[in-house]
Amino acid sequence: xxYIVFMLIxxxxxxxxxxxxxxxxxxxxxxxxxxxxxxGVFFISMLFTTIAFFFPLNIFIETGTLAIGIASxxxxxxxxxxxxxxxxxxxxxxxxxxxxxxxxxxxxxxxxHFGYYVxxxxxxxxxxxxxxxxxxxxxxxxxxxWHLFEAGFSNFADPFLRINAVVLLIYLIYIFEKKSxxxxxxxxVLFLFSQSPSPDLPVIAIALIVLNEYLNHNKNAxxxxxxxxxxxxxxxxxxxxxxxxxxxxxxILKTNLxxxxxxxxxxxxxxxxxxxxxxxxxxxxxxIDLGFSWKPNPNLLKNSSEMAIxxxxxxxxxxxxxxxxxxxxxxxxxxxxxxxxxxxxxxxxLSLVVFFFFSLKVKSKIIWLLFISILIKTILxxxxxxxxxxxxxxxxxxxxxxxxxxxPQKRAKQVFTGLSIIVIxxxxxxxxxxxxxxxxxLGNFMTGFTKNQIYKPAHFGYNHYKxxxxxxxKFNVVENYPFSFDTPLPAISPQFIQEDxxxxxxxxxxxxxxxxxxxxxxxxxEEKQKLQSIVKGFNRKNGSIQ
Numbered sequence: 001x002x003y004i005v006f007m008l009i010x011x012x013x014x015x016x017x018x019x020x021x022x023x024x025x026x027x028x029x030x031x032x033x034x035x036x037x038x039x040g041v042f043f044i045s046m047l048f049t050t051i052a053f054f055f056p057l058n059i060f061i062e063t064g065t066l067a068i069g070i071a072s073x074x075x076x077x078x079x080x081x082x083x084x085x086x087x088x089x090x091x092x093x094x095x096x097x098x099x100x101x102x103x104x105x106x107x108x109x110x111x112x113h114f115g116y117y118v119x120x121x122x123x124x125x126x127x128x129x130x131x132x133x134x135x136x137x138x139x140x141x142x143x144x145x146w147h148l149f150e151a152g153f154s155n156f157a158d159p160f161l162r163i164n165a166v167v168l169l170i171y172l173i174y175i176f177e178k179k180s181x182x183x184x185x186x187x188x189v190l191f192l193f194s195q196s197p198s199p200d201l202p203v204i205a206i207a208l209i210v211l212n213e214y215l216n217h218n219k220n221a222x223x224x225x226x227x228x229x230x231x232x233x234x235x236x237x238x239x240x241x242x243x244x245x246x247x248x249x250x251x252i253l254k255t256n257l258x259x260x261x262x263x264x265x266x267x268x269x270x271x272x273x274x275x276x277x278x279x280x281x282x283x284x285x286x287x288i289d290l291g292f293s294w295k296p297n298p299n300l301l302k303n304s305s306e307m308a309i310x311x312x313x314x315x316x317x318x319x320x321x322x323x324x325x326x327x328x329x330x331x332x333x334x335x336x337x338x339x340x341x342x343x344x345x346x347x348x349x350l351s352l353v354v355f356f357f358f359s360l361k362v363k364s365k366i367i368w369l370l371f372i373s374i375l376i377k378t379i380l381x382x383x384x385x386x387x388x389x390x391x392x393x394x395x396x397x398x399x400x401x402x403x404x405x406x407x408p409q410k411r412a413k414q415v416f417t418g419l420s421i422i423v424i425x426x427x428x429x430x431x432x433x434x435x436x437x438x439x440x441x442l443g444n445f446m447t448g449f450t451k452n453q454i455y456k457p458a459h460f461g462y463n464h465y466k467x468x469x470x471x472x473x474k475f476n477v478v479e480n481y482p483f484s485f486d487t488p489l490p491a492i493s494p495q496f497i498q499e500d501x502x503x504x505x506x507x508x509x510x511x512x513x514x515x516x517x518x519x520x521x522x523x524x525x526e527e528k529q530k531l532q533s534i535v536k537g538f539n540r541k542n543g544s545i546q
Contacts, residue, residue, distance in 0.1 A: 001105045003456040004165055008101075010157050011166050013078070014069030015040035020076045026262070029223040030213055033085050034174035036078065038209065040069075041170070041202075042230050045149040049269055052128040052148055053276065059155040066157065085173065092413065093176050096187070097169060099420055104165035104194040105453040106427055107460065113161075113196040114460075114483035115139065117147060119491065121161065121197065124151035126489055131517030132294025134278045135507040136475075137496050138304055141278035141296070145270065146199040146234045160457040164194045164201045171205040180212055181412035182404050186396055188419035192427075195457075203235045204393045208400060210241065214248050215366065215404065221249035226262035233270040236282055237390045240377035240397075247369040284308070285384070294510065297520050299503035311387050314341045348391050352378065355398045367401065374398075462486055468534060470527050472509045473518075477534060490514060494535065501531045 016033070019040025029035050044065065048057055055061065073079060108114075116139045123130060123140060124147065134141025150163045168190060175183045186208065193201035210227050218224060228245035231238045242263065249255050271281040279295025281288050286301050306319045313322065314337050325333065335349075336342050352375070359371045374394060381390045407415075426432055428449045450458055464479040465487045476491045478484045484491035492507075500506050500520075506527065510517035523531065 001101050001454055001457075003160065004101045004104055004162055007158050007162065008166060008169060010066065011153060011163075012037065012169070013073040013082070014066050014157075015044065015166070015170075016078045016082070017069035017072030017074075017076065018043050018065070020072055020078050024076075027220070027223060029220055029227060030218055032174070032177040033081050034170055034177050034209070036081065037170045037173065038206065038227070041149065041167070041206075042227060044152065045145050045230070046266065046269065048148045048152040049129075049145055049273060052124055052151075053273075054128065056126055056128040057124050057148065057152040057155075058126070062152055062155045062157065065152060085177070089176055093172065096172055096184075096416075099424070100165055100168045100172070100191070100194065102453075103191045103424065103427060104162045104168075105457045106195050106449070107447045107458040108161075108195040109447070110193070110196045110198055111483075112198070114485040115493070116142070117197050118161065118485040120144070120147045121151045121154055122489055124148055125154055127515050129273060129276055130514060131276050132279070132510065132519055133517075134283075134296045135294065135518040135520045136490060136492060138284070138296060138300055141274075142283045143273065143277045144199045144234060145230075145273070146202055147197060150197040160459055161197045162194070162457055163197050167202045167205055168194060171209065174209050178212065179409070180404070181409045182400060182407040183208060183212075184412045184416040185407070185419070186400075187416060188423045189396075191420070191423050199235045200389070200392065203231050203238050204396055206234075207231050207238060207241050207393060208396060210245070211370075211397065211400065212404075214244070215401070217252075219253060221245075221253050221255045221259040222262055225249060225259055226266055229263035229266045229270075233266060237377070237381060238393065239380065240373040243376060244370050244373035247373065248366065251369060252366060294517055294519050297503055297505050299505075300499060303499055303503075308384065308387075313337060314339065344391075348378075348394065351395060351398045355401070358402055370397070370401065460485075465491070468530070470506050470508075470523065470530065471521070473507055497531060498535050501528065501535060504528070506531065 016036050017040070019036040019038070022039040022043035023036065029039060047065075048061075051057065051061060110117075119137070120140055120143055123133065124143070129143060129148075133143070150158070150161060153163060154161060168187070171183070171190075172187070175181065186204070190201050190205060206227065210224060210231065213224060225242065225245040228242040232242050245263075246260065249259050274281050274283050275290070275292065278284075279290075279292045280286055284301075284304055286305075289295070309322055310317065310319055313333060316337055317333065335345055337345070355371055355374070359367045374397065378391070378394070430447065447458075452458060462478070462481055463486050464481070465476045465484070466479060467474065467476050469475070473490070476484070476487050476489070477494060477497065478487045478491065482493065482495065484493050500523075504522055505520045506523045507518050508521050510519050
């Protein structure tokens, strides 16, 4: 906890200082300290993404960013804004801030933390954006802009990867500045994402801030649209926000098309990043094939697509079974999965129906435009992979729109307090969740409170691996564990070795160094045998990885 407080003291002024530079160059998206901080997050993320094409985001980049940010913080007198806000805000703000620090200090329990977030950040800090990295591990092809932002501060300021605590505090500042108390009700759910650099937390928090500005008739169409596209760049399943932003600007504000220019520039950076790492403009969609030599093997892309379909049904059906479904079976089986997923699916459809009738009732152009945007997003996601986690923010948005004028501070504070107590109890004593809701699998990875959290965030260490070589690629494979979260780079998880083996291929260096990129090639009989021995060795100790 002490370490997280130190991180906040260091990063908030840095982000604010660079946010002030952004505002001097491009203007204010809205007024207030939270706008300054949000602008800093946006500006730094875009800078780090651009820099990472050429250099790793190592301690030299981080030190320079901290120096420029803190110098700007004092030179531009941003410290006076901090003093003005923190000296006047109520004690309740600091109580919530303490809860943020507490909950961010727990052990990470989201599995993507180990299989995707940490390895991605390791690659970015050591090598930057690597061309064709998806050939080594398809998941790495995502390289979310959020992990580029985290990577730039992970060498010194935030080595335990608790950057989401910074976003929560920025969101909290916005709530108190705008006195929009309904936002307090979303914080307890977001607390569950604070232990990892999960993009889900920033996209929900920033999307709700931007949506609030739209509903309050903010007329800064250009910057609001740019921030909407930024949220999409963090997680493309948030496509409804830039759609809504564009419709709002054209239909409500009736502005000319020049407003899209900053957003298009953000989108261009996002597309180039994905093409560089994955070979296609949007991960994991295989549309607009430009024929780049570093794009992943077609078999791996097919496997990924089939896995996405199986995850739609919570892995309760094989791909062969799903292919036999009739149209009725597709719908019925999605609604009636065993466990908590079917409840979430039913609630999603019920929420959309409620939102539709609410739109009919209020007869507001803005609400109808939002409903259309949400509906388009829903149809697109249902077409690709209807996993519940891709719809999570829809519940927030619909609840917010229906009730955003109905929660005074007192009531919001009471509900927030009750929900926060529940979240703290569940994370501190996970057996409550494990026994009460066994179908919620993440509950099995919660470990509860440890006294070491008082001074530094709880984190895992493993660091057991073996080194192998196939062709010109020397790589490391974790021992007795499925994830390579602290295995020295280049690391390949056993699951991806198995997929390469099944496809008869293996990644290779494009040139002489990892920074020059990776491609794939077919393996010969001797290499196939070597890969089989690696996979068999893992299977004997851990059970099948199929």
